[in-house]
Amino acid sequence: MKSRIKQKKQAWRIKQLVGGIGILLGLALVWWYWWSTPLLSPLSELTTFKFINKLTPNSHDKIVYGFLPYWNLEDAEIQPEVTNLAYFGLTLQGDGTVMTRGEDGLEPGYNKLSSDKILDICTEFENTERQVEIVLTLFDNDEIVALLTNPQAAANLNQSLDSLILAYPIKGVNLDIEYSGPVTDQLRQQLTKLVASVNQHLDEKYDDINLSIDMYAGAASRYQLWDVAAISPHVDYIIVMAYDFHLRSSPTAGPVAPLFGGEEHWDSDINQHLANFLQVVPKEKILLGVPFYGYEWQTTTRDSQAHTFPQSGSTASYKRVQELLTQQSELDVQEHWNEFALSPYLSYMKDDEVFVVYYENSRSLSYKLDYVNQLDLGGIAIWALGYEDNNRELWEVIAGKL
Numbered sequence: 001m002k003s004r005i006k007q008k009k010q011a012w013r014i015k016q017l018v019g020g021i022g023i024l025l026g027l028a029l030v031w032w033y034w035w036s037t038p039l040l041s042p043l044s045e046l047t048t049f050k051f052i053n054k055l056t057p058n059s060h061d062k063i064v065y066g067f068l069p070y071w072n073l074e075d076a077e078i079q080p081e082v083t084n085l086a087y088f089g090l091t092l093q094g095d096g097t098v099m100t101r102g103e104d105g106l107e108p109g110y111n112k113l114s115s116d117k118i119l120d121i122c123t124e125f126e127n128t129e130r131q132v133e134i135v136l137t138l139f140d141n142d143e144i145v146a147l148l149t150n151p152q153a154a155a156n157l158n159q160s161l162d163s164l165i166l167a168y169p170i171k172g173v174n175l176d177i178e179y180s181g182p183v184t185d186q187l188r189q190q191l192t193k194l195v196a197s198v199n200q201h202l203d204e205k206y207d208d209i210n211l212s213i214d215m216y217a218g219a220a221s222r223y224q225l226w227d228v229a230a231i232s233p234h235v236d237y238i239i240v241m242a243y244d245f246h247l248r249s250s251p252t253a254g255p256v257a258p259l260f261g262g263e264e265h266w267d268s269d270i271n272q273h274l275a276n277f278l279q280v281v282p283k284e285k286i287l288l289g290v291p292f293y294g295y296e297w298q299t300t301t302r303d304s305q306a307h308t309f310p311q312s313g314s315t316a317s318y319k320r321v322q323e324l325l326t327q328q329s330e331l332d333v334q335e336h337w338n339e340f341a342l343s344p345y346l347s348y349m350k351d352d353e354v355f356v357v358y359y360e361n362s363r364s365l366s367y368k369l370d371y372v373n374q375l376d377l378g379g380i381a382i383w384a385l386g387y388e389d390n391n392r393e394l395w396e397v398i399a400g401k402l
Contacts, residue, residue, distance in 0.1 A: 062372070062402040063379030065212075065239065065287050067135065070112040072386025078121060079395045081402070082130065084210075085121060086174050087113065088384070089135030090164075094146025096156030098136070098164075109137075113168070122169050133172030133210065134164055141181035144225075148190035154197040161198070165209065172210035173202065174239070179225040192230045199234040212237035212287070217245070218268065220276035229280035238281055239381040242270045243291040246358065248313030252305045253297050253356040257290065258341030259367060265305075265340050270368075274375070286377045290368055292387040292394065293317050294345075294359030302347035304338050306356055319389035321359045324348060342367045362397045369401035 066082040070089070078085060090109050091099040099107045112118070113134075122132050136157075138144055147153050161173060175195065179187075195213060202209045213235050219226045232238065245266060246254035255261070258269045270288075277286055294316040299306035324333055324346065331348040338345060338358075345358040372380060379402065388394050 060284055060376075060378070062377075063237070063287055063381075064398060064402060065237075065379060065381035066385045067381065067383050068385045070109045072384060073112055073115060073117050075390075076386030077390040078124075078385065079392075081395055081398045082385070083379075084131055084133055084172060085125070085385075086133040086135050086172070087118060089137045089174075089176065092136050092138040092143070092147060092157070092177075094143040094153070095150055096147060096153035096160065098160045118168075126169060131171035131210075132169065133174055133212075134168070134170050135174040135176050137176045137178075139178050141179060144177060144179045145181070145187070147177075148187055148194060154194055157194070157198060158201040161201070162205070165206065171208055172212065172236075173198070174212045174214065176214045177225070178214070178216070183223060183225055188225060188227045188230075191225055192227050192234070195231050196234045210236040212239055214239045214241055214289075217242045217270065217273045217289075219273075220280060221268070221273050228277065232281045232285060235285070237285055237287050237378055238277070239287045239289055240274070240277060241289040241383070242273070243289055243383065245269070246295060248295055248297075248315065249311075250295075250297075250308060250313065252307055253299055253303075253345070253358065254305055255338055255341035255343040255345070255358050256294050257360065257364075257368070258338075258343055259371060260342060261338075261340035269341070270371075278375070283376050284378045287379050287381040288368065288372050288377055289381045289383060290365065291360055292382055292384060294321065294357055296320075296355055296357035299347075299354050299356045302334065302354055302356065304336065304345065304356075306354070308356075316357050316359055317387045317389065318359070318391060318394070319387070321346070321357060321361075322389070322391065324357065360394070362393050365394055366397050366401060369397065373401065 063083050064081050065084040065086060066078070067086050067088045068076055068078075070087070088109070090113065091107060093099050098110065100110050101107055125132055138147060164170060175198070177191070199211050202211055211234070213226075213231060215226045215228065215238055216224060217240055218224065220228045228238070243257040245258055245268070246256055254266055258266065260271050261269045262272055274286075274288070295313055296316040297308035298312035299308050324331065327333060331350055333346055333348040335344065335346050343358060343364050344361045345356060347354065347356050349355075369380070
């Protein structure tokens with residue numbers, strides 16, 4: 001009898017132990033699920049697309065930041081969904097001043113800033129919550145080094161901003177400094193110092209001027225010019241340029257802005273890089289850059305990652321894609337979907353040569369906006385207004401999702 005009672009007590013203790021372990025495992029799985037869910041792939045064995053579980057409801061209105069390049073100025077129609085319109089742009093020089101003249105006369109970005117179209121937009125946005133911003137660009141490596149190493153550059157830049165803000169009713173400044181040269185700790189520190197100086201100047205002198213900065217998608221994952229964690233406190237928004245994962249010069253065709261797919265299918269994807277940004281930047285400061293364009297190449301086959309012919313790549317605007325789709329029979333156009341990238345592409349034949357085009361459509365953009373909403377990011381930044389040819393298809397998705 002005592003033996004049976006002892007056996008029952010031992011069995012009960014074992015059940016308690018197993019039960020306790022089960023509870024701990026369950027709690028661990030729940031913790032893991034809720035911690036990792038926002039950055040999981042939406043791909044599922046059961047469905048084409050599985051929405052990312054939302055941790056918290058969207059806590060703020062989303063920014064729809066639209067870059068308006070001067071070369072699209074006359075053709076672009078500013079849609080009502082745009083909250084922040086950024087005129088692109090004015091070119092900085094190594095001394096921190098704005099370039100006003102080029103080899104052939106007035107610098108085109110500077111010249112068109114005073115156009116009737118910009119004045120009309122400023123008038124339209126006045127007394128509304130929408131705002132016009134200015135983009136300051138610098139892409140020349142030597143000029144960037146000169147800017148960051150010139151002790152007078154920050155003061156000159158701030159003075160240039162004062163002149164612009166006095167002349168135009170702009171409510172924001174965007175810094176688009178893209179460097180492809182050798183990176184050093186000193187250069188990174190100097191860029192952070194420059195951004196901090198601009199931010200301090202704007203805060204001290206003006207009440208309502210935003211400051212944002214553009215960064216490559218890999219800036220938080222790789223050692224690049226931007227020290228993301230150090231710059232973040234000095235800006236209102238960081239625009240993650242989450243496109244150009246494949247380029248005109250790419251040796252194989254591929255998605256311009258793949259949400260997923262990672263190293264298994266190409267070098268990296270948006271999701272991988274956003275995970276690293278979210279470790280060092282508040283989510284509400286991040287604007288996800290989305291493309292209104294794609295690329296097309298002459299290729300060896302119609303495959304999704306077909307080899308491309310050298311120097312055959314070109315930009316494919318939304319208008320270009322729509323034109324191709326209207327020539328379906330003539331060009332033997334075939335529409336495809338890349339399930340890994342969540343991106344459309346098409347292939348066609350012309351003069352017995354094969355071409356592949358990757359682009360964005362309402363479906364792929366919709367997935368990106370779902371991603372922004374689930375992560376509760378600050379919003380999106382569109383490159384570029386005018387490339388959609390004033391077609392409302394993409395804008396209707398934005399209106400519905402954001």
